[in-house]
Amino acid sequence: MNFQQLIQWFNTSSLYLDRKVYYAAFAVAGIFVLSFFFPVLFTVATAFLILLFVAISIDILLLYRGRNITGQRVVPERLSNGDENKVLLHLSNRYDFKVECLIIDELPYQVQETGWERNVMLERNSKSAIEYFLKPVERGTYHFGDINVYVTSPLNVIKRRYRLKADEVVKVYPSYIQMRRYELHAVANAADQAGVKKMRRLGHSMEFEQIKEYVRGDDYRTINWKATARRGDLMVNNYTDERSQQIYCIINKGRVMKMPFEGLTLLDYAINASLVLSNTALQKHDKAGLITFAENLDTFITADKKPGQLNQILESLYKQQTAFLEPDFEKLFSVVRNRITQRSLLVLFTNFESVESLERELASLKRLAHYHLLIVVLFENTELKQLTQAPAETIESIYIKTIAEKYRHEKILIQKELQKHGITTVLTTPQRLTINALNKYLELKNRQSI
Numbered sequence: 001m002n003f004q005q006l007i008q009w010f011n012t013s014s015l016y017l018d019r020k021v022y023y024a025a026f027a028v029a030g031i032f033v034l035s036f037f038f039p040v041l042f043t044v045a046t047a048f049l050i051l052l053f054v055a056i057s058i059d060i061l062l063l064y065r066g067r068n069i070t071g072q073r074v075v076p077e078r079l080s081n082g083d084e085n086k087v088l089l090h091l092s093n094r095y096d097f098k099v100e101c102l103i104i105d106e107l108p109y110q111v112q113e114t115g116w117e118r119n120v121m122l123e124r125n126s127k128s129a130i131e132y133f134l135k136p137v138e139r140g141t142y143h144f145g146d147i148n149v150y151v152t153s154p155l156n157v158i159k160r161r162y163r164l165k166a167d168e169v170v171k172v173y174p175s176y177i178q179m180r181r182y183e184l185h186a187v188a189n190a191a192d193q194a195g196v197k198k199m200r201r202l203g204h205s206m207e208f209e210q211i212k213e214y215v216r217g218d219d220y221r222t223i224n225w226k227a228t229a230r231r232g233d234l235m236v237n238n239y240t241d242e243r244s245q246q247i248y249c250i251i252n253k254g255r256v257m258k259m260p261f262e263g264l265t266l267l268d269y270a271i272n273a274s275l276v277l278s279n280t281a282l283q284k285h286d287k288a289g290l291i292t293f294a295e296n297l298d299t300f301i302t303a304d305k306k307p308g309q310l311n312q313i314l315e316s317l318y319k320q321q322t323a324f325l326e327p328d329f330e331k332l333f334s335v336v337r338n339r340i341t342q343r344s345l346l347v348l349f350t351n352f353e354s355v356e357s358l359e360r361e362l363a364s365l366k367r368l369a370h371y372h373l374l375i376v377v378l379f380e381n382t383e384l385k386q387l388t389q390a391p392a393e394t395i396e397s398i399y400i401k402t403i404a405e406k407y408r409h410e411k412i413l414i415q416k417e418l419q420k421h422g423i424t425t426v427l428t429t430p431q432r433l434t435i436n437a438l439n440k441y442l443e444l445k446n447r448q449s450i
Contacts, residue, residue, distance in 0.1 A: 014160055014161040014162070014163070015060070015158055015159075015160060015161075016150065016158065016159040016160075016161065017056075017157075017158055017159075018152070018156060018157055018158060018159060020156070020157075021052070021056065021157060021158070024048070024052050025052065027048070028045055028048045028049050028052065031044060031045035031048065032045045055155060055157050056157055056158060058155065058157075059153055059155045059157040059158045060158060062095075062097070062153045062155070063151060063153055063158065063160040064160065066094075067162070068093065068094035068095045069091065069092070069093060069094070069095075069099075069101070069149055069151055069162045069164075070091070070092045070094070070164070071089060071090055071091040071092060071147055071149065071164050071166075072089075072090050072147075072164070072166060073087065073088070073089055073090075073105070073144065073147060073166045073168070074087070074088040074089075074090065075087050075088075075144065075168065075170055076170070077170070078170065078171050078172070078173045078176075079134065079136050079142065079170055079171070079172040079173070080136075080172075080173065080174075080175045080176050080177040080178070081136055081137070081138070081139050081172050081173065081174055081175050081264075081268060081271075081272065082135070082136070082137065082175050082178070082263075082264050082268060082269075082272060083135065083175050083177040083178060084133040084134070084135050085133060085134050085135070085136070085177075086131060086132075086133055087131070087132055087133070087134055088129055088130070088131055089103065089105065089118075089129065089130040089131075089132075089147060090127065090128075090129050091103070091120070091122060091127065091128050091129075091130070091149065092126075092127045093122035093123070093124065093125065093126050093127070093128075094125060095124060095125075095153075096124055096125070097124050097153065097154055098121060098122065098123050098124055098154065099121075099122050099151050099152060099153060100119070100120075100121055100122075100151070100152045100156075101119070101120050101121075101122055101149050101150065101151055101152075102117060102118075102119055102149070102150040102152075102159075103117060103118045103119075103120065103130065103147065103148070103149050103150075104116065104117045104147075104148040104149075104150075105118075105144075105145075105147050105148075106144065106145025106146055106147070106148070107134070107144065107145075108136075108142035108143050108144060109143075110136060110137075110138055110140070110142055110172075111134060111136065111142075116132075118130055118132070135263075136172045137263035137264050137268075138172070138264075138265075138268070139172050139173065139174065139268070139271075139318055139320075140171070140172055141169055141170075141171055141172075142169070142170050142171070142172055143167075143168075143169050144166065144167065144168050144169075144170065145166070145167060146163050146164060146165055146166050146167065147163075147164040147166045148161060148162070148163055148164075149161070149162040149164060150162075171318065173314060173317075173318050174268075174271045174272050174274075174275045174314065174317045174318065175272040175275065175276075176275065176314070178272055178275075178276055178434060179275050179276045179279045182276045182279075182280065182434065182435070182438055183279065183280070183283065210238045211224055211227050211235050211236070211237055211238065212235070212236060212238050213233055213234070213235060213236075214233070214234035214235065214236045218236050219236070222236045222237045222238075222239070223235070223236050223237075224236060224237050244285050244286045244287055244305060245286050245287070245344065245345060246286070246287045246289060246303035246340070246342055246343075246344035246345070247277070247278070247281040247286050247287065247288050247289065247303065247344065247345045247347070247441070248288075248289040248290065248291055248303055248336075248340065248344055248345070248346050248347070249273075249274035249277055249278060249288075249289070249290050249291070249347050249349070250291040250292075250293070250332070250346055250347065250348045250349065251267070251270050251271065251274060251290075251291070251292045251293075251320070251349050252270075252293065252294070252327050252348070252349060252350035252351070253267060253292055253293065253294040253298060253320060253321070253322055253323050253327070254294045254295075254322075254323060254325060254326055254327035254350075255322075255323070255324050255325065255326060256350070256351040256352075256353065257270065257322050257349075257350075257351065258322045258324065259351070259379075261379075261382065261383075261430040261431075262430070262431070264430070265322060266351060266379055266430060267320065267321075267322045269379075269430045269433050269434075270349035270377075270433070271317045271320060272433075272434060273349065273377075273433045273434040273437050273438075274290065274313075274317060274347075274349065275313065275314060275317055276434050276437075276438060277347060277434075277437055277438060277441060278290065278309075278310060278313050279310055280438060280441065280442075281441070282305055282309060282310055284445060285305065286305065286445075287303035287304050287305045287309075288303060288304070288305070288309060288310070288313065289301050289302055289303030289304070289344075290313050290316060290317070291332070291335070291336070292316075292320055293327060293328070293331070293332050293335075294323040294325055294326075294327050294328075295323065295325040295326065295327065295328050295331075296328070296331065297331060297332070297335050298320070299316050299320070300335065300339065301313060301316060302339075303340075303344065327350070329361040329364035329365065330364050332364065332368075333364045333367050333368055336368060336371075336372070337367075337371065340372070343371065343372055343373070344372050344373070345372070345373045345375070345441070345444065346368060346372045346373065346374045346375065347375045347377060347437060347441070348365075348368075348374060348375065348376050348377065349377045350376065350377070350378070351378055351379045352378065352414050353407070353410070354410055354414075355410060355413050355414055355417065358414050358417060358418070362417070362418075362421070365418070365421075365423060366421050366423070369421065369422055369423045373424070373444070373449060374423050374424065375423075375424045375425070375426060375437075375440060375441075375444075376418055376423055376424070376425050376426070377425075377426045377428065377433065377436075377437055378411065378414065378415065378425065378426065378427045378428070379427075379428065379429070379430055379433070380411060380427055380428060380429050381407065381408070381411075382429050382430070382431075384404045384407055384408050385408065387400060387401060387404035388401060388404045388405050388408060411427060412427075415427045424440070424444075426440050
């Protein structure tokens with residue numbers, strides 16, 4: 001083996017010398033230099049050098065007797081965006097002695113955590129599990145790499161690297177953990193308990209239940225003439241009472257929804273809230289639908305309560321991305337007017353930063369509210385709130401605080417302007433978006449406003 005081959009072997013090898021070996025080698029080299037002046041030190045330096053090579057050789061024999069470290073990563077099939085997702089690393093030590101392990105997991109680049117590492121002691125012939133949490137802040141495909149384990153024996157002279165194959169791709173979906181968390185909130189809603197909520201009868205649905213004999217008081221329009229001719233008695237069609245309403249979550253994907261708060265964009269907050277709201281609506285036996293739009297209509301899922309409806313909404317929300325163009329509310333109204341024929345609850349997730357921006361779209365919002373029950377969900381800027389509450393000690397801080405107060409006041413004016421035109425408005429912080437939107441839906445549901 002020539003010198004270049006030796007260098008290449010060290011570059012690709014799994015063997016790493018501990019830092020103390022380099023310190024010892026420099027010390028031995030220093031003693032050799034001193035032996036030129038004090039010849040008696042030459043024997044001491046030679047003895048130390050031999051001991052160093054013996055220690056390295058013994059440690060190599062200990063660590064390279066077979067492949068004794070195995071492991072795997074256990075990660076959920078899909079991750080929940082904006083939530084803490086648990087990941088487990090299972091390691092097994094088959095050595096006959098205790099080893100110290102430095103573990104470096106190759107995390108997806110979206111996590112932006114390059115210095116992730118853990119230290120663990122593994123007893124002889126034992127297993128261990130390492131638990132950590134990942135909080136993704138964007139939807140999409142996440143690629144996990146291999147697991148690198150650097151093993152040190154009790155001699156602590158060299159390290160052997162094990163590269164455990166653990167390549168896998170995991171998709172990050174909208175926050176289904178949050179969806180499950182709020183299921184109990186919807187079920188425990190006290191106003192919806194039997195004997196408390198008064199259900200109104202909306203008439204007949206298109207769902208046929210049975211044919212029965214006519215009794216006084218039945219609607220003569222439901223007489224089944226064919227069945228009457230066969231039986232010789234008046235027979236009527238019986239339909240199930242319509243108790244479900246249509247709930248549409250409408251998400252603005254325009255430029256204003258790109259604004260980030262605590263790592264997540266306003267679009268991601270709206271997507272997570274839409275998933276929770278759709279799931280709750282289906283649990284309440286309502287029909288859930290989805291509309292996303294920007295300069296054009298992007299997604300339209302007709303409101304329904306079929307078994308696969310929630311999964312269809314989830315898959316659609318997973319693919320949504322923010323556009324940097326201005327949204328077209330006129331086109332939104334045209335689509336809603338033509339494709340949603342039944343009066344429905346429309347929950348519009350959008351944002352307006354000024355009264356002027358609202359006035360440009362107010363005509364379309366008023367027309368939407370004329371045909372449907374419209375809820376406009378606006379986002380409160382939490383950073384502006386912090387600026388207004390901070391003490392102003394300099395002229396610059398006074399200017400900043402005044403401007404922040406102006407923008408906060410604009411939000412209040414926007415909310416009042418919408419309410420003046422009969423449009424229900426929810427002004428909320430991004431962190432409380434889901435719970436506030438859900439409470440507003442349950443409130444309208446219990447008041448039978450839908």
